[in-house]
Amino acid sequence: MGVLTETDRLTRPAAADFVRVLAVFSVGWFHIWQQSWVGAGALEFWPRSGAVWVDVMILLSAFCLFLPAANDMAQGRTPAAIRPRAFWRKRAVRILPGYYAVLAAALVWQLAFHGWYEELPLDLAAHLTLTQTWFRQSYLFTRLNGVTWTLGVLAGLYLVFPWLARLLAAHPLPVLAALLAVQGAATACLLPQYDTIQYQMGFNQLPAFCGVLAAGFAAALALAVLGRRPALQTTLARTGFTAAGLAAFGVLVWLLKQQAGAGEYQLHQLVWRMPLALAAAAVLVCLSLGLPMPFPRLWRWLAGISYQFYLWHQMLAVWLKYDLRLPPWSGDTPPNQLGDTLWMHRYALLAWAAALAAAVAATYAVERPAAAQLSSKA
Secondary structure, three states, rough: OOOOOOHHHHHHHHHHHHHHHHHHHHHHHHHHHHHHOOOOOEEEEEHHHHHHHHHHHHHHHHHHHHHHHHHHHOOOOOOOOOOOHHHHHHHHHHHHHHHHHEEEEEEHHHHHOOOOOOHHHHHHHHHOOOHHHHHHHHHHHOOOOOOHHHHHHHHHHHHHHHHHHHHHHHHHHHHHHHHHHHHHHHHHHHHHHHOOOOHHOOOOOOOHHHHHHHHHHHHHHHHHHHHHHHHHHHHHHHHHHHHHHHHHHHHHHHHHHHHHHOHHHHHHHOOOOOHHHHHHHHHHHHHHHHHOOOHHHHHHHHHHHHHHHHHHHHHHHHHHHHHHHOOOOOOOOOHHHOOHHHHHHOOOOOOOOHHHHHHHHHHHHHHHHHHHHHHHHH
């Protein structure tokens, strides 16, 4: 697959693509495993803990958003102020066409297979405005597409990022500390409410991710600064960073195992959210500074379709199993609950194939053509 340039290593590191692929497809494994019950042997902890990879996705978003400013800072330049309207337009062009396409598909499917329901207008309005995490129906009980709550969290980040980036560039340490304090306060407020609707509503709101965002911003700064130090460009130094990245990955795996075995899944996830984010940030930075990653263009291609994979995978898995009953099954109890291992494996393969096919089709037939068309009109 070849090796990308030195400039790419600091502006579009292959490790970021690798971590994105790992995060998104681990979430996909989790959701398909939930429906199929196909075991993974010694790796069973991986799909069982797959939900926490959404935290890594949010960390990576912060990292990628701030990396251009961090590179400017590392070179002694004052980062250009981000114009809010231009920034929001760019983000909208990137995420909304594919998002609205999958939302339209979810709406049509809901009406065709299950019909109207009383809360549909609110559910749809919240999803159209990316405010689904604000309302119980659209966040906890939606009948459209449950995974899109993540975009609601990111929309909050996008809304404030032009000003947040300016503050970070001027006062990085105080701003990072403030973000950590916000997540700490949110966690302290939520823990006594565990097992209540208030906890369910607050667990995945933006304040509870502020420390994760701080880890992503700090990782961008660390990469930009360390990546330009001549003493760290030697083969020996890069080998050391790769070893450190693998060690951090080992810590990440240990955290996944703890998550998989946790009796109170969401309680454990909230308490251990920051250690997980720090381990993922260390993997990201160290592998970016390490030896060239193998197959960088493969990771870039998979990262390129990962957004659409994320949008489509869970919805398709549910449609295949319950609405289309594919692979074929009859009765009231799904075959996985009856121990039909042949059906379970066939279903898992079908769900993966459908999600990947939808990801490729939506990326190349919807997302990229729409982005090109909208960008040309800017």
